[in-house]
Amino acid sequence: MKYKNIKEGIFIKRPNRFIAYVEIDGVMEVCHVKNTGRCKELLLPGAVVYVQKSDNPKRKTKFDLISVIKGNRHINMDSQVPNKVVQEWLEKGNLFKDVTLIKPEAKYKNSRFDFYVETKKDKIFIEVKGVTLEKNNIVLFPDAPTERGVRHINELIESLHDGYKAYVIFIIQMKDVDYFTPNSVTHKEFADALKSAHDKGVDILALDCIVGEGFIEIDKQVEVRL
Template sequence: MRYQNIREGRFVSRPNRFIARVEIDGQEEICHVKNTGRCRELLVPGASVFLEKSDKKERKTAYDLIAVKKGNRLINMDSQIPNRVVEEWLRKGNLLGEGAYIRPETKYGNSRFDLYMEQGKRKIFMEVKGVTLEEDGIVRFPDAPTERGIKHIKELCQCIKDGYEAYIMFVIQMKDVKYFEPNKRTHEAFAQALLEAEQAGVHVLAYDCFVEPDAICLGEPVEVQLI
């Protein structure tokens, strides 16, 4: 997945979860933040950020904030990109092999899952979660309590009972991490639900990403520690 018209800037402040003030070439600009999560450990004053400039004149903001440098680590924080990255990876024959049927955004029960797939007799639902929270090489999800996330996990368990396969894919939007774990400190109920889902047969996967200022693609498997 590639972005266009990338510019580098310096983060100044975040008045609300949708916008940020960023300095570009000595001039302060208001930009759209493509992640409504807290991201407090990423968006700190003075941090180097990367923005995609839009050519749509009707937009209120000319830039989208898509990536940030945390020390020497480049982290993509575009919350809209993990689904597209996984779909791109699957369509190249990964996980299911060549020729699999893949359909994004498929309703099942009371949820709308990110991906539905068929390969031969296999029928599979997958939910995708982007991960940007990192501490000493350990990556965690979520960075804020998510009742919606628990709902999705429980619906995946129902898929298993109904005869489908079910996956939850954590897309770690950075490279060079040690392992993934659910963020028990932030939302213990989510961590418990994820463990119970794995025990019920839901496949829990985590993959890191190759990240550049103008690109991101799925990388290698990362160890998952649920206990």
């Protein structure tokens, strides 16, 4: 996926989860943050960030905060991008052969999964999670408790009994990590649900991404440790 109108800036502060103050071309700008997670380890004063200038002149904020440099690593933190790169990846024939249908936002019982996919022989639900939390080269999800995430995993398990295949795909919005593991310290219930799902037949995948100033694309599969 490619972005347009990308500019470099310096992160100043984040007064709430929706906006950040960023210095761009020597001017302090109010930017929309496209990630409502905590991201405290990423958005540090003085960090180099990349923002996208909006084409909409009526918007209150002219820029969206897209990515950040942490050490030597470029991390995309746009929470809308994981679904987009997964759809691109699936459409290129990755993961499944003979795909006949890719439907985003598919309803099943009390959940709305990110994708419903059909091949010539299988019907598949996919839930996608973006990962931006990295500690000591290990990536973790979630960075905050997610009851919604637990519900989705439990309903993926239920879908197996109705004859569907089910996947949870963690999109690691960076490169060169050692492995992925659920963040049991932050949300043990989610970690336990993910392990249970794996044991019952839900496929758990983690995929890293090549990230640049104006693009992100899925690269390789990363080890999952449950």
